[in-house]
Amino acid sequence: MKNIFILLGALTISFQFNAQEWQTPAIEGYGQVKYYEEVAELPDTSLTYKMIFNIENEKEKEGVNVGLWKIARTLNLLKAGNVVHKKIDIVGVIHGEATYAILSNEEYNKRFKTQNPNLKLLKLLKENGVTIFVCGQAMASRKIKKEDMNAYTEMALSALTVLPHYQLKGYALIP
Structure with missing residues (x-):
C-alpha cells in the first residue's frame, strides 16, 4: 500500500512538472509559453x-524579430487558454527599424548576405490568420520596392494610418 502512495505521488509530481513545460500550441517553434491553470487571470x-x-524595433528574440515573436507568443497563450481561432483577430504593422523583416529571401540576401530569418514565422502567422502590413513610407525611405517584399506581408500607405484605423475599430494596441 505504501508503494502505491509513493507511485501516485511521483506520478502527480511528474504530471505537474510536465504540464508546465514550454510549449508552442499554435505557432510551432516560436513564442514558447508555459501554461498554468491555477492563476488569478x-x-x-x-x-x-x-x-x-x-x-518598429529591429531587435531579435530567438533569431526572429521580437515583434513577430510577440505575436506568436500571444497566439500560443490564447490557444493554451482555450480561445478558439474564430475569436482571435490579430494585425501587425511593421515600420521603422523593423522594415527589413518584410524582404524576400533574395532581396534580404542581396542586402545582408544571409537568408531572411523571419520568413518561416511570417508564413506561420499568415497561415494562422494574422495580417501583417508594412508601412509604405518606411519602405520608401529604405529604398524597398513592392517587388522586394515577401509573400506574407501587405503594403499599407503608412503605419501612421494603419495604427489609428484599427484602434478606432476597437483593436487593442500592443506596443
Missing part, C-alpha cells in the same frame, strides 16, 4: 481578441 474564452501590434 486566464483568457476569457467568451471575448473576441482584436489586437494591433506595433512592430
Whole structure:
C-alpha cells in the first residue's frame, strides 16, 4: 500500500512538472509559453481578441524579430487558454527599424548576405490568420520596392494610418 502512495505521488509530481513545460500550441517553434491553470487571470474564452501590434524595433528574440515573436507568443497563450481561432483577430504593422523583416529571401540576401530569418514565422502567422502590413513610407525611405517584399506581408500607405484605423475599430494596441 505504501508503494502505491509513493507511485501516485511521483506520478502527480511528474504530471505537474510536465504540464508546465514550454510549449508552442499554435505557432510551432516560436513564442514558447508555459501554461498554468491555477492563476488569478486566464483568457476569457467568451471575448473576441482584436489586437494591433506595433512592430518598429529591429531587435531579435530567438533569431526572429521580437515583434513577430510577440505575436506568436500571444497566439500560443490564447490557444493554451482555450480561445478558439474564430475569436482571435490579430494585425501587425511593421515600420521603422523593423522594415527589413518584410524582404524576400533574395532581396534580404542581396542586402545582408544571409537568408531572411523571419520568413518561416511570417508564413506561420499568415497561415494562422494574422495580417501583417508594412508601412509604405518606411519602405520608401529604405529604398524597398513592392517587388522586394515577401509573400506574407501587405503594403499599407503608412503605419501612421494603419495604427489609428484599427484602434478606432476597437483593436487593442500592443506596443
